[in-house]
Amino acid sequence: MENIRVGVIGFGNMGGAHTAAIANGDIPGLKLAGICDNDAAKRTLAGEWYPGIPTFAEHEELLSSGLVDAVIVATPHCFHASIAAEAMRAGLHVLSEKPADVSVSRAREAITAAHETGKVYAIMFNQRTNPLFRRAKELVESGALGERKRAVWIITNWYRTQAYYDSGSWRATWGGEGGGVLLNQAPHNLDLLQWIFGMPRRIRAFCSVAKYHHIEVEDDATIYAEYENGATATFITTTGEYPGTNRLEISGDLGKLVLEDGKLKWWRLSEHEREFCFSSSIGMYQPEVSYEEILPSEPETAHRGILRNFAEAILYGVPLIAPGEEGIRELTLSNAAYLSSWTDDWAELPLDEARYAKLLQERVDASNQTPLFVSHGSAQEYSERWQVRW
Numbered sequence: 001m002e003n004i005r006v007g008v009i010g011f012g013n014m015g016g017a018h019t020a021a022i023a024n025g026d027i028p029g030l031k032l033a034g035i036c037d038n039d040a041a042k043r044t045l046a047g048e049w050y051p052g053i054p055t056f057a058e059h060e061e062l063l064s065s066g067l068v069d070a071v072i073v074a075t076p077h078c079f080h081a082s083i084a085a086e087a088m089r090a091g092l093h094v095l096s097e098k099p100a101d102v103s104v105s106r107a108r109e110a111i112t113a114a115h116e117t118g119k120v121y122a123i124m125f126n127q128r129t130n131p132l133f134r135r136a137k138e139l140v141e142s143g144a145l146g147e148r149k150r151a152v153w154i155i156t157n158w159y160r161t162q163a164y165y166d167s168g169s170w171r172a173t174w175g176g177e178g179g180g181v182l183l184n185q186a187p188h189n190l191d192l193l194q195w196i197f198g199m200p201r202r203i204r205a206f207c208s209v210a211k212y213h214h215i216e217v218e219d220d221a222t223i224y225a226e227y228e229n230g231a232t233a234t235f236i237t238t239t240g241e242y243p244g245t246n247r248l249e250i251s252g253d254l255g256k257l258v259l260e261d262g263k264l265k266w267w268r269l270s271e272h273e274r275e276f277c278f279s280s281s282i283g284m285y286q287p288e289v290s291y292e293e294i295l296p297s298e299p300e301t302a303h304r305g306i307l308r309n310f311a312e313a314i315l316y317g318v319p320l321i322a323p324g325e326e327g328i329r330e331l332t333l334s335n336a337a338y339l340s341s342w343t344d345d346w347a348e349l350p351l352d353e354a355r356y357a358k359l360l361q362e363r364v365d366a367s368n369q370t371p372l373f374v375s376h377g378s379a380q381e382y383s384e385r386w387q388v389r390w
């Protein structure tokens with residue numbers, strides 16, 4: 001296969017930008033072959049912008065058209081896993097937008113289909129392509145930081161206005177989006193947190209509903225997580241603060257990393273703090289420490305990087321940067337945070353998926369919002385606000 005024929009499902013902000021990247025020839029190996037959106041106005045727009053490319057009102061028509069080898073799913077989250085699963089069962093490879101779906105139990109449908117069909121199933125965690133996060137992961141995993149002690153991430157630069165929430169009837173509703181900042185903006189950071197620092201064993205969280213906007217879900221959240229080895233993580237996010245902060249600090253018993261302002265700062269101890277603590281005969285004394293500042297080794301390839309990797313995985317078997325099955329981990333963190341907040345108690349992992357699904361459904365049923373899944377957005381290029389911002 002020289003070129004992979006790609007269909008884009010959901011021609012909105014994100015799907016529109018992926019379509020443009022492929023149509024512009026930015027992604028070797030991918031060729032635009034179809035566009036699906038169930039909004040007639042979006043199909044008209046797609047026809048104007050990409051004459052000659054067939055459009056489809058229903059994803060089933062695209063999947064069975066014989067015109068595509070792979071699809072990109074860029075609909076609202078709650079359709080991601082079911083469409084991805086259907087596509088893989090129809091013999092197509094899938095790149096799904098984040099999050100994998102709104103709940104772990106729903107996301108399992110796509111993971112099962114990927115295992116059963118052997119199709120490539122990737123997820124658009126574009127921030128994994130940032131060289132500073134990749135370096136931080138290497139340092140933590142190589143043991144250079146020693147035993148993990150603590151991660152603290154203040155990620156409050158996801159500022160959104162009310163107009164953003166009003167731009168789509170599915171946004172910020174339990175039925176349409178399944179959550180707020182933890183389900184829409186922060187999945188990138190929750191994914192990076194687990195990618196770099198690992199998965200905790202339990203979570204306590206406080207999610208503030210409609211603190212800064214007229215919405216029915218949370219726009220401010222604080223998560224406290226405990227790990228098997230006693231390490232902890234604190235994760236703070238919101239769409240209601242400006243100016244915001246993006247600062248990740250990770251400490252271990254051999255030093256500390258801080259990622260902020262587009263730099264990775266690395267403090268290295270000459271010996272393990274835990275040993276030093278009990279071997280030093282002087283009370284107010286510290287281990288020797290050296291300092292290094294690391295700048296990005298190359299630009300972040302972002303969405304295009306994930307698209308290129310998707311093509312290379314299909315064509316040459318290159319490992320995925322973000323395999324679909326890993327999408328379940330960040331969803332576990334956000335679902336557990338909601339569960340903890342709703343029950344005012346710890347959420348133990350593995351997550352009680354059935355209980356979570358039941359409590360989420362109660363919120364959907366009690367909602368007075370009817371998500372129509374229409375939106376006004378359609379983009380012809382990637383927005384900077386979707387990349388890592390310091």
Ligand SMILES: NC(=O)c1ccc[n+]([C@@H]2O[C@H](COP(=O)([O-])OP(=O)(O)OC[C@H]3O[C@@H](n4cnc5c(N)ncnc54)[C@H](O)[C@@H]3O)[C@@H](O)[C@H]2O)c1
Binds near residue numbers: 013057099377
């Ligand atoms: N990776 C990133 O950086 C990033 C950035 C923005 C959005 N996203 C993700 O992309 C997804 C879409 O977000 P958006 O901002 O583009 O939303 P959007 O509302 O602008 O676009 C969604 C499109 O899907 C269409 N649609 C809805 N249901 C459909 C269905 N069943 N079949 C076909 N089309 C359908 C809508 O008509 C709309 O055109 C979300 O899951 C979001 O989390 C990812």
